[in-house]
Amino acid sequence: MPIETPDLVLAPILPELILSGVAMLILLVDAARPSRGGRAMALLAAAGILAAAAVVIRQWQVPAADELTALGGMVAVDRFALFFRLVILACALLSVLLGAHYLERTGEGRGEYHALLLFAAAGMTLLAAAADLIVVFLALEVLSLSLYVLAGFSWRRLASQEASLKYFLLGAFSSAFFLYGIALAYGAAGTTSLAGIADALSGPGTSMALALAAGGLLLVGFSFKVAAVPFHMWTPDVYQGAPSPVTGFMAAGTKVAGFAALIRVTTVALGPVSWELLPAVVGVSALTMVVGSILAIAQDDVKRVLAYSSIAHAGFVLVGVAAANQEGVSGSMFYLVAYAAMILGAFAVVIAVSRTGEGRTSLRSYRGLARRNPVLGALLALFLLSLAGIPPTAGFIAKVLVFEAAVRAGLSGLVVVAVLASVVAAFFYIRLIVLAYMEDPEETERVPAEPAPGLALGVTAAVTLLLGILPGLLLDPLERAGVLRW
C-alpha cells in the first residue's frame, strides 16, 4: 500500500521552528564557550524572539487564508493563533530581559536559562495554534518540561528545588488526566482533530457518556495548567520557590497559552456538548475567583499574594469562557493581554525590590516603598490597581468586557459572584498600596533604579495604562482575531 505523503509547508510553524532553532544554537554556543554566559545569550535569545515575532506579524498582514488548518489539520493558521503567539512572544522577550538581569545578580548567568525559556515559548505558541489534540498534548508537554527545569533553575536554593519537584509531580499527574481525556475523546469521535470531534459529536451515534467524560478530563487537565480551583494547590508554592523572572513568565505565558488552547478546545471541539459542560465551567470559575481572592488575604509573602491573585484572575477569564459567545471569546482575549502585562509588571517590581535573588519578598519589605523610590511605588500601585480592576487601567476594561459577555449569555449569577470576589480582592491589593505609601519603611536606604527591570516596568506600565484609556487599540484587532471558525 503506498503511503500518502502530505505536502510539507512549514510556514505555519515557522515561529516555533525559529524559537527552537535559536534555543538549540544557544545550547551549542553555551557548551562551547561557557565563560561567555549571560549577556551574549540573552541578546541571541532576544534576536530569536524578535525574528519569530516578525514572522507572526508578516503572517497577520496577509489576508486570512481559505484553509483553516495546515500540516494535515494539525496546526491552525487563523488570526486567533497569531494574536496569542504575539502576546506570548512579548512575554518571553520581557522575561529574557528580566532573567538576564536577575541571573547576573545571583551569579547564575548560564545560557540554559534562555534556551529553556525559548523552548517553553515555542511550546506555548504551538499550544495557541494547535488544531488537533495530539498537538495540544505535545505543545503542553514541551512547555511544561521546560518550565519544570526553569522552576528549579536556582538549584542551590532549596526552595527552588522544592518548587521544581512540586510543579513536576503535579504537572505530570495532570498530564495523565489530560491524556486520558484525549483517549476518551478519540474513542467517542474516532478522530483527534478538533473540527472532526465537533462533527462527530453533533452527529448521531456518538456515545455521549464517553464524550462528557472526555470533556471533563480535558477540563481537569487545563484547569491544572491555568491554576483554577480546585486544581491550584501547586501554584503558590511554585510561584514562591521559582526564581522571580521564571515565575513572571509562568504566570503570564502559561496562563495565556493554556487559555488559548482551552478556548479553542471548548468552543470548537466541545461546542456540541457545551451546554452539558457549562455547569462545570461556571462552578470552577466561581470557586476559582472566590477561593483565590479569599486565600490571598492570609498571605505575608508578596510572591504568594501574586500567586493567589493569578489564581483569582484565572477565574475571571473563565467567566468569559463560560459565556461561550463572540464577546466572551474576545473579552477573555483582552483580559489575558491585560493580565499578562500587569502580572509581568508586578513581578518586575518584585525583582527590583529584591535587588539580589529572592531577598525582601515578605510584605514587611514593602513598607514605605514609595518613600524609598517614588517611581517604583507609583508603578506598584498602578499594577495593583489594575489587578484589582479599578479605572483607568486595563484591568478595569477587561473585567467590564467579560462581565458584559457573561450577562449577555444569561450568566448574571456568575457575574454577581465575580463582582463580590473583586471586592474581596481589592482589599488585599489596596492593603499592599497602603503599606507602600502610608507606613514607615524598615530600611531607609533608597531602592536603586536599574535599566533592565526599568525597561520591563516601562513597557508593562505603558500597556496597562494605554489599554485602560484607549481600549480601542486592542479591540480593533480583536474583532478580527476573536473569531473561531471551523
Added chain:
Amino acid sequence: MRTPIAFFLVVSALLFTIGTVGVLVRRNALVIFMSIELQLNAVNLTLIAFSRQLGEVNGQVLAFFSMVVAAAEVVVGLAIIVAIFRRRVSANVDDINLLRW
C-alpha cells in the same frame, strides 16, 4: 474470538485508578512518579484498544507520542528527584515542606 473492547477499557480504567490512588497515598517521590507512569500506560492501553476498535491508526500513533513524552518526563523528573536527594538525603515528599501557606 475477538475480545470485546469493554474488557480493555475496564482494565485500563482500573490501572489508571491504581495509578491515581498511588499518587495520592504514597509518600516517596519515586513511587509517586512510578504511579504517574502507570497512569500514562493505562491511557496507552485505552488508545490502542480504541484504535483497534475503530480500525484506524491515529490512536497507535498517539500512544507512541505519549511514550516519547513519558520518556522525556523520566529524564527531567529523575534529574529533579536526584538533585533534591543529594541535598536532603530523602525522597520523602513529607520532608519537602519549606513552602507552606
